Amino acid sequence: MAETAVKNPVMDSLEAENAKALKKLRKRQKRKGDIEKARVKKSKGKHINGSLAGDIAIFILLCLLGIFMVFPLYYSIVQSLKPISELFVFPPKLYVLQPTGENFSNLFKVAGNLWVPFSRYVFNSVFVTVVITIMHVFVVCCCAYCLSKCRFPGYNFLNQLIVISMLFTSTATWIMQFVIMAKMGMINTYWALILPNVATSMGLYLMRQNMSTINDAVIDAAKVDGAGAFRTCWQVVIPNQKPAIATLIIFVFQGAWNIQGGALVYKEDLKTLPTIMTQLAASGIARQGIIYASAVVLMIPPLVIFLIAQSNVMETMANSGMKD
Amino acid sequence: MAKAKEQTAVKPINTESKGAYTWHLIKQNKACYLMMLPFFALFTFFTVIPVVMSLPLGLTSFNLVQFPRYIGLTNFYSLFVNDDVFLIAIKNTLIFAIFTGPFSYVLSFILAWLINEMNPVLKVVFTFIFYAPSMTPSAYVIWQLVFSGDSYGYLNSVLMDLGIINSAKQWLTDVTYMMTVVIIVQLWMSMGAGFLALRAGFQGIDTALYEAGAIEGIQNRFQELFTITIPAMGPSLLFAAVLAISGAFTVGTVGQNLCGLPSTGYAVHTVMNHATDYGSIRYEMGYASAICFVLFVVMIVTNQVIRKVLSKYSD
Numbered sequence: 001m002a003e004t005a006v007k008n009p010v011m012d013s014l015e016a017e018n019a020k021a022l023k024k025l026r027k028r029q030k031r032k033g034d035i036e037k038a039r040v041k042k043s044k045g046k047h048i049n050g051s052l053a054g055d056i057a058i059f060i061l062l063c064l065l066g067i068f069m070v071f072p073l074y075y076s077i078v079q080s081l082k083p084i085s086e087l088f089v090f091p092p093k094l095y096v097l098q099p100t101g102e103n104f105s106n107l108f109k110v111a112g113n114l115w116v117p118f119s120r121y122v123f124n125s126v127f128v129t130v131v132i133t134i135m136h137v138f139v140v141c142c143c144a145y146c147l148s149k150c151r152f153p154g155y156n157f158l159n160q161l162i163v164i165s166m167l168f169t170s171t172a173t174w175i176m177q178f179v180i181m182a183k184m185g186m187i188n189t190y191w192a193l194i195l196p197n198v199a200t201s202m203g204l205y206l207m208r209q210n211m212s213t214i215n216d217a218v219i220d221a222a223k224v225d226g227a228g229a230f231r232t233c234w235q236v237v238i239p240n241q242k243p244a245i246a247t248l249i250i251f252v253f254q255g256a257w258n259i260q261g262g263a264l265v266y267k268e269d270l271k272t273l274p275t276i277m278t279q280l281a282a283s284g285i286a287r288q289g290i291i292y293a294s295a296v297v298l299m300i301p302p303l304v305i306f307l308i309a310q311s312n313v314m315e316t317m318a319n320s321g322m323k324d
Numbered sequence: 325m326a327k328a329k330e331q332t333a334v335k336p337i338n339t340e341s342k343g344a345y346t347w348h349l350i351k352q353n354k355a356c357y358l359m360m361l362p363f364f365a366l367f368t369f370f371t372v373i374p375v376v377m378s379l380p381l382g383l384t385s386f387n388l389v390q391f392p393r394y395i396g397l398t399n400f401y402s403l404f405v406n407d408d409v410f411l412i413a414i415k416n417t418l419i420f421a422i423f424t425g426p427f428s429y430v431l432s433f434i435l436a437w438l439i440n441e442m443n444p445v446l447k448v449v450f451t452f453i454f455y456a457p458s459m460t461p462s463a464y465v466i467w468q469l470v471f472s473g474d475s476y477g478y479l480n481s482v483l484m485d486l487g488i489i490n491s492a493k494q495w496l497t498d499v500t501y502m503m504t505v506v507i508i509v510q511l512w513m514s515m516g517a518g519f520l521a522l523r524a525g526f527q528g529i530d531t532a533l534y535e536a537g538a539i540e541g542i543q544n545r546f547q548e549l550f551t552i553t554i555p556a557m558g559p560s561l562l563f564a565a566v567l568a569i570s571g572a573f574t575v576g577t578v579g580q581n582l583c584g585l586p587s588t589g590y591a592v593h594t595v596m597n598h599a600t601d602y603g604s605i606r607y608e609m610g611y612a613s614a615i616c617f618v619l620f621v622v623m624i625v626t627n628q629v630i631r632k633v634l635s636k637y638s639d
Contacts, residue, residue: 054545058438059446065435066453069512072466073456079466090479143363152353159359165371166566167623171574171596175603175612176374179381182388182499199366202517202567209563213528229355247524251517255460263604276463291465299460303452306459310448 060069073299080104080292087288103289107297110280110290125257125273128193132256137248141241144207145233149219162208165201178263192264193272197235197256203248204262208246211237246309274298375620383615387607399493399614407634410615413598414592416503417573419593421626423507423516428514429564435515436522437549451523458516459533463579471495471582496583505580513578514571518564525560529553565630571625578598 058267079087081099108118146152170177177196178187186192214237222232238245262275277294350357360440382399384392405408439450442621457463470478480492529552537552537626554561576596583592585601595615603612 019339038450046596051544056442058441060434062438062442062450064399066450068493069457069515070453072463072470073460076463076466096457109550139366140365142359146356146360150356152352153349158364160535163566165367165375167570167627168375168620169370169570169574172570172619172623173371173374173616175609176378176381176616177370178603179377179386179388179609179613180369180374195366196370199363199370201367201371203364205563205566206521209560229353233359243524247520257463274462291437295460295462295465298462300457303456306455307452310452 076292076295076299080289080296082289084289096277098128103293104297105111105289107280107293116271120269121271121273121276121293124190124270124290128190128259128272129253129256131190131194131251132197132235133252135194136200136203136252137245139198140203141245142230142233144211145237146229147204148208148211148215149214149237150229162201162205168198169202170196173262181264188265188267190270193259193261193270197252197259200252200255203251206251207241207244210241214240218299222240250306250309253305258298259301346613357540372439378613378620379598381610382617384610385608386610386612386613390607392610394609396542400618402503403548403614403618409590409593410595410598413593413595416590417575417594417596418593419503419508420507420575424510424514424575425568428511428571429518429568431511432564433522433561434518436526437553439523440526451520452517452578455520458513458519461513461577463576464509465580467512468496471505473497474632497588497590498582498607499591502579502587504584506582506592509582510575510578516567517573518571521567522557525557526553528560529556562631562634565634566627567629569623569630573619573626 029207055109077093078094078096080103081101083098083100083102086093086097147155148164174196181187181192186195218236219232222236227235259270259272260273260274260278263280265271277298280290280294300318340469374457381392383396385399386392387396405639435454439447439454442450472478472480473492475481475484475492475497477492477495479495480489483489492503531557533552534548537548542548542551574596576594579592579594580586580597580600585593585597587593587597596619599612599615599619602608604614
C-alpha cells in the first residue's frame with residue numbers, strides 16, 4: 001500500500017491499539033459464550049475457569065499420589081488373604097494367587113482361646129464407640145448452637161476458650177487426664193474410655209463455624225413463631241446442618257474406634273478391640289497372617305462409616321437450598 | 325437480682341445499671357446456659373483442668389500414690405539443665421513440627437484444591453483415598469515391612485535390585501535414616517481432619533462467585549484460586565492451621581510404633597514420647613506434668629503467631 005511508505009508512528013500505534021482492543025473484545029465475547037455454555041452444562045459439574053488439559057494433568061498427578069497413599073492399605077488386604085505358602089515368598093507379590101480366609105479364621109480361633117470370649121471385645125468396642133458418638137453429637141450440637149447464635153454474657157470468653165483448647169487434643173493431654181481419672185477412681189471402668197472423648201473441642205469448633213453461616217432471619221422467624229432455644233436448635237438449625245453433622249460423625253467415630261485405652265483400662269473384660277489386636281500383633285513373625293487379618297478387621301469400620309457419611313455430605317451439599 | 329439491688333446503694337449508677345443489665349441478659353439466656361452445661365462440665369474436667377493443673381503439678385514430686393510434695397522449680401530446672409534427653413526431644417519435636425506442620429498444611433490445601441477441580445464422582449474417590457490412611461492407624465504393619473532392616477525389607481530389596489545400595493540399610497534403627505522415615509510415614513497419615521475441612525471449604529464456595537469471576541475476566545485456575553477461593557475460605561483455613569499445629573507438636577506415636585520407645589540413640593524421641601516415658605512408664609507424674617506444661621506453652625505461643633499471620637488473609 002502507498003500510505004504505509006509514509007511513516008506515521010501515531011497512526012501506527014493507534015491502529016495497533018485498535019486491533020488489540022478488537023482482539024480483546026472478541027476474546028471476551030468468546031469467553032462469554034463459553035461461560036454460557038458452561039452454565040448450560042453446569043449439571044455435569046464442569047468447571048468454568050479450567051481447561052481439559054489441566055483436568056487431565058491434575059488427574060494424573062492425583063492418581064500418582066493416590067497410589068502412594070493407598071498402597072499400604074491395599075497391600076495389607078492382599079497380605080491378609082494370602083495363604084502361609086505365599087506370605088513368605090520372596091520377592092513379595094503385589095497380588096494373591098489363591099485367596100484364602102484362613103488368616104481370618106485363625107485370628108478368630110486364637111482370639112477364641114483368649115481368657116475372655118472374643119465377642120466381649122467386639123461388644124466393648126462397639127458399645128464405647130456408639131455411646132461416644134451419640135453423646136458427642138448431642139452435646140456438641142446443643143453447645144455449638146448457643147455459641148454461634150446466642151449473645152449472652154461470657155460469649156466471647158467461651159468462644160476463645162474453645163479455639164485455644166483445640167490445640168489440646170487428647171494426644172497432648174492424656175497423661176494429665178490420667179492423673180485426674182486416677183484420683184476420681186474412674187480407671188478401669190467404661191467411663192475412663194468414654195468421658196474424656198465426649199467433650200472434645202474440635203467437633204464443637206467445626207459445628208460452630210458451620211452454624212454461624214446460617215441466616216439469622218431464619219432463627220428470628222423461629223423465635224417469633226414461639227420456639228425456644230432448644231427447639232430452634234433441633235428443629236430449625238440441625239436439619240440444615242446434615243453435611244456438618246456427617247463430618248462430625250466421621251471424626252468422632254474414627255477417634256472412638258481407634259481408642260487404645262491400654263493405660264486407662266487393664267481389666268481384661270473391659271478392653272477394646274484395638275488393644276487386643278495390638279497384643280496379638282505383638283506375638284511376632286509366626287503370626288504374620290493374623291497380624292494382617294487383624295489390621296484389616298480394624299480398618300474396615302471407619303472406612304465404611306466414612307464412605308456412608310461422605311455420600312451424605314455430597315448429597316446434602318447438592319440439595320442445600322439455604323443460601324442468602 | 326437481689327445482688328444487683330444491693331449494689332445500687334454503694335456503687336455509682338452507671339455500674340449498677342450495667343450489672344443489672346448483665347444479670348437480665350443472663351436470666352434471659354437461661355436456656356442457652358442449660359444447653360451448654362453438659363459440654364462445658366465435661367470439657368472442664370477433661371481439658372481445662374488437665375491443662376491448668378500441669379503447672380502446679382509440675383512444681384511437685386508426685387507418684388499418684390502419695391500426696392504431691394512441693395519441690396519448687398526443681399523439675400523445670402532439671403528439665404532444661406540436667407536432662408540431655410529432653411533437649412534432644414525438643415530438637416526432634418521442632419524438626420518434626422517444621423516438616424509435618426507447614427508442609428502437610430500446604431500439601432493438604434493443594435490436594436484439596438486439585439480434588440475440587442475434578443468431577444463429583446472422582447471427588448468422592450480421591451477424598452476417600454487421601455483421607456483413608458489417617459483413619460487406619462493399624463496399617464503401620466505394612467510400613468514396618470517396607471522399612472524392615474534386613475535384605476527382605478521391601479525398600480532394601482528394591483534398592484539393592486536397582487543397584488542403588490550394596491547392603492541392607494537399617495532404616496528403623498540407623499540414626500541417619502530414622503528421622504526421614506518417620507517424617508514420610510507422618511506425612512502419609514497427615515491428610516486428616518484438616519484436609520477434610522479444607523475439602524468442605526472448597527465445596528462450600530458459592531459457584532455464582534466463580535461465574536462472576538469468569539465474567540470479570542479471570543482466565544485460569546490459579547487466578548481463580550488466589551482471587552476468589554482463598555479469600556472465601558477463611559474459616560476453613562484457620563481451622564486446618566490449628567489442627568496442623570496441634571498435630572505437629574504432639575508427634576510421637578508414629579516414631580514409638582515404628583522405632584520403639586525409647587528409639588535408638590533417641591533419634592526420633594519427641595517431647596510427647598518423653599512425657600509418656602515419665603508419665604506412664606516411670607510414674608513420675610510431677611516431672612511428666614512439667615514436660616506437658618512446657619509443651620502446652622510452646623503450642624499456645626505458636627498458635628497465636630500463626631493466627632496473627634492467617635487473620636490477615638481472612639476477614
